[in-house]
Amino acid sequence: ETEIPTDHPRYQDLLTRHRIEAGVEKGITHLQGMxxxxxxxxxxxxxxxxxxPSADDAExxxxxxxxxxxxxxxxxxGNVAALVPGEVVDLASTVNAAIEINLxxxxxxxxxxxxxxxxxxxxxxVLGLDADARIPELDHERSKVDAEGIYEADVVVVPLEDGDRAEALSEMGKTxxxxxxxxxxxxPQVAAIPIVDNIIRAFPNTTEHARALADADDATLREIVDSFDRAEALAAAEDRIRSGDLAGE
Ligand code: ATP
Ligand code: MG
Incomplete structure (x- = not known):
């Protein structure tokens, strides 16, 4: 799909950028997505x-x-669709989740x-096209959701979400x-589980964890969720960013 040499030191980053450009050209990603x-x-x-490591724990x-x-x-x-369409489908089918477009x-x-x-x-x-329910406290266009989708959901995965919507969803009691x-x-500050990672790594890794946990009982799953410390995960990511301690360089 690109002419980027695979041994380029920043191959993944260039590939990601290219996918967003292609998404804009195909009319699936808004220019602001760039x-x-x-x-x-x-x-x-x-x-x-x-x-x-803290992102792997979160995943x-x-x-x-x-x-x-x-x-x-x-x-x-639009960014998620351009970057990881197949990975969205894999995660959804592995954990039995619905997929809803929300722009x-x-x-x-x-x-x-x-x-x-x-x-x-x-x-x-694919949900999102009906838009027959509203998230309270948000302006009209951004509040649109499907009644049988996000509106009813108990757990919502919201990648690359803007802060207002993330806050409104958390006020609705969504995990x-x-x-x-x-x-x-x-x-991420309002999330029950903030994953500070690139979505191109986060989704496949979350799917891999879900496959490994497929046969675990509810008590085991509950223990994994309860022992995750959201504040610690956010602090670990911030520390890594501020330390300038780049892995492999
Ligand atoms: P606000 O403060 O309103 O949330 P923002 O600067 O966070 O504004 P947004 O457009 O709302 O901007 O959010 C985009 C977010 O998505 C940014 O925080 C950016 O770091 C993050 N992001 C962009 N690309 C990726 C990616 N591939 N994987 C994970 N996160 C990403
Ligand atoms: Mg943001």
Whole structure:
């Protein structure tokens, strides 16, 4: 899909950037998604572009929380669709979660294009197009959700989410799993389980943990969730970023 040499030292980062550009060209990613990507990329550089141990713990806790959930939903925006469409489908099928498109800049065209893109990657049901319920306390376009999707969900995975929506969802009582490379951003700050990792690593690793935990009983899963310390995970990520102690350099 690209002409980036695989031995380039920043191969993954360039690939990610290219996927966002392609997403913009295909009409699935908003131009503002490129700015979000640029911010994420800077934090990922400071994290050493690897899954740090506290992020791996968060991903395992997220897998356990999703397996315990009655009605888990994975929220997908234009960046997520461009970066990890197949990985969204894998995670959803592994933990039996619904997939719902939810856009900051919502247009019917982008909604349809993203739904098609996800279906091309194996998604069966894609929610978000009905928009027959509202998240309280948010402005009109951003509050739209599906009644049988995010509105009803007990556990929601919200990658690369803006702070207002993350706060509103947590006020609705949802258990939020946030994937965000910036540990200081409001979204991870309000999450029950903040995953400070690049989504291109976070989703496959969470799926891997979910597969390993597939036969675990509820008490074991509950123990994994309860022993996860959200404040400690956020502090560990911030420490790594501030230390400038880049892995492998
Ligand atoms: P706000 O303070 O309103 O949340 P923001 O600067 O966090 O603003 P947003 O567009 O709301 O900007 O959020 C984008 C977030 O997604 C940023 O925190 C960025 O670090 C993060 N991000 C971008 N790309 C990735 C990625 N590939 N994986 C994980 N996180 C990412
Ligand atoms: Mg943010």
């Amino acid at each position: 700015h979000a990507e640029g911010r994420g990329s800077a934090f990922d550089y400071l994290l050493g572009e690897e899954t740090i 395992r806790a997220a897998a356990a929380q999703l397996l315990l959930a009655d009605h888990p939903v994975i929220s997908v925006n 900051f800049n919502r247009t019917p065209e982008r909604m349809e294009r993203i739904a098609d893109h996800l279906r091309d990657h194996g998604a069966e049901d 939020e799993i946030v994937v965000d490379l910036n540990p200081l951003s409001r979204s």
